Amino acid sequence: MTGTLLVATTNAGKLAEIRRALAGAPVRLLSLADLPALPEPEEHGATFAENARDKARYYAQATGLRTVAEDSGLEIDALDGAPGVLSARFPGDTYADKFANLFARLDARGVRDSPARFVCALAVADGDRILFEAEGRVEGRITRQPRGAGGFGYDPIFFYPPYERTLAEVTAEEKAAVSHRGVAFGELRQALGFGL
Numbered sequence: 001m002t003g004t005l006l007v008a009t010t011n012a013g014k015l016a017e018i019r020r021a022l023a024g025a026p027v028r029l030l031s032l033a034d035l036p037a038l039p040e041p042e043e044h045g046a047t048f049a050e051n052a053r054d055k056a057r058y059y060a061q062a063t064g065l066r067t068v069a070e071d072s073g074l075e076i077d078a079l080d081g082a083p084g085v086l087s088a089r090f091p092g093d094t095y096a097d098k099f100a101n102l103f104a105r106l107d108a109r110g111v112r113d114s115p116a117r118f119v120c121a122l123a124v125a126d127g128d129r130i131l132f133e134a135e136g137r138v139e140g141r142i143t144r145q146p147r148g149a150g151g152f153g154y155d156p157i158f159f160y161p162p163y164e165r166t167l168a169e170v171t172a173e174e175k176a177a178v179s180h181r182g183v184a185f186g187e188l189r190q191a192l193g194f195g196l
Helices: 012-021 048-063 084-089 095-108 172-178 180-193
Strands: 004-007 028-031 067-076 115-126 129-142 158-160
Touching: 004 012, 004 048, 012 028, 012 067, 012 172, 012 180, 048 067, 048 115, 048 129, 067 084, 067 180, 115 180, 129 180, 172 180
Parallel strands: 004 028, 004 067
Antiparallel strands: 067 115, 115 129, 129 158
């Protein structure tokens, strides 16, 4: 693939990570912030992959551009995989509120430092046709309290054992090397290099 690829997000944190992961790829990247505003599609998928495919098709058809969309979130074992695909819509006006809600649910089950993972599924669409899909995961556990000022979203409560820090305590480069989004978009970068 050469030419333009629309990255279907307005989230500045995600966009920075995606641009870093795709640096040097033979494609010009645009984001939704570069285009006239479009209504967001509703997410009805039961999996990250379903939501990524639906968003990629929606924005590709709405703009006429080849589009990559991702859906990602946090799965906590002790909460039966929650918040999962509802991570962005998990109850709480701020992430501090979301953390407090998650901690209360974990405490109710008698465990705070549950195994957990971040998952990112991405899909590239041209019109209604899916051209490429990838998934990245990073395994860790939930911390007892938020730690760190970097990253975004749930990073302050996600402890990555090999680094012995949360993803909010590591550098952007360290995070990109192991993150769910870095892995998935690294696969896309490789595919772009081979002419996807």
